Amino acid sequence: MFTRCPSCGTAYGISVRQLREGRGVMLCDHCGRVFNALPGLEESVPDPYSRPPRTGAGRWFRGGRGREDRPARPGFFLRLAWGIGSIALAIALLGQLAYFGSTRFAQDEALRPWLVMLCDAVGCQVPPYSDVESIQIVERTLRPVPATGGYEFRLVMANQSTAAQVFPSIVLRVVDRQGKPAAGRVFSPAEYLPKGSGLSMMPVGKSLEIRLDLAKPSREISGFTFELI
Template identity: 25%
Template sequence: MYTQCPECLSVFSVDARTLAQAHGFVMCGHCGASFDCIATLADQLPPEPFNELPSHEPGVEPPRLEAAVYRPKPKPEPAESEATQLRDDFADLIVTPRFARDAHANRPHRWPWVLACLLLLFGLLAQLGWALRDTLIADSTVGPMLQSACNVMQCRLPPVRDVSKLRLLARDVQTHPTVPGALLISATVRNDATFTQPWPVVDIRLSDGNGKTIAMRRLNPYEYLDDVEAMRRGLAPGASTALVFEVEDPGHQAVAFDMEFE
């Protein structure tokens, strides 16, 4: 059998196997065009010379095949009563997926692990909060919240010390009016922090005209405060207080003094 490429008009020989494999569509080996070889399929070539093979017009309707060589027997359908019985048997059947059964079976054993993880998490947060307690209390946002919560629970926050927030507003030194050989030093201190601070340790240094320290005294809060309750409360934020110190007079060489907080 023969067919012709509609593009380059090359004629090729084909067999039934090629037609069946390609379902009638082939590719021209000369120009590469794809075409339906059945449209120009011919058993014999016409006498030469010829240009084109005659084309087959498509049929109006497909040909009907009558000579059957094999026909499988149809499967017998189940009786209506049997089908109804099968539907009734499985109508009330409840199927639970395996993963759902496993999840339901393991659920009672999960809560101890969840509880243990929560306890460990709370313990870790508590340790972290205790390690950063000074920073949290000194924070302008977190500190008041912690103080309010502590007031509700009737507890006391640990004191936070930041001597850089203690402002020395005024200071003065004079001879003690009643104690011979002593000096009376007064100072006004303000707490510029946003939190209550414990009373500071005060360092007093007396120096001569050359700036050399000739006397020094380090005073703890219980040495210059007589009010135990005030010592317990600490120095409130924004509060100012006057401090008075009695120190030994080192003589006429002391012409200047300096005060620092610890």
């Protein structure tokens, strides 16, 4: 059997199976017209006859729906606008996460590199890395200085973290013979770092010696405690 496109007159060979599967609806490969193949069925070969291409004579539509029956898809620019908007919203949300959670996330060695990349993109600043738990205390002593009547506190510490970190502050307290606090003070890095050291961050694996001079206390000293903050 044969049928003909009512728009351009192109003829196609068809079978009963094709008619059944496409419910009689086909698309002309020549002019793009969707038409009903049933009214134009012929038993003899029409003249002129267009032999079907290797991919099939026309395009058959299952369920009887042609191309113009399909629901219109969103336009390219609409989809592009939605995509750009979604990306911008995601970046904004990540920026807020980086800004408000940067202090906590910046102290995580695994998350910090990603946070740095994110802040570079959105323009936020990552707080300096700090992990006092990874600072090893190599040596600590408190000895009297006869010439002044005061004391000298000596501390050797090393950063055992995998990254350079800010220098901690040192909280030093001394106690009398009854174990009661006699004096205490917080020393900032600017106060205990050697003059002219040029150090802004505590290097990894390198020991640093600190010496602090303490004034003569009002009571006799028998011990001390300290912590890094």
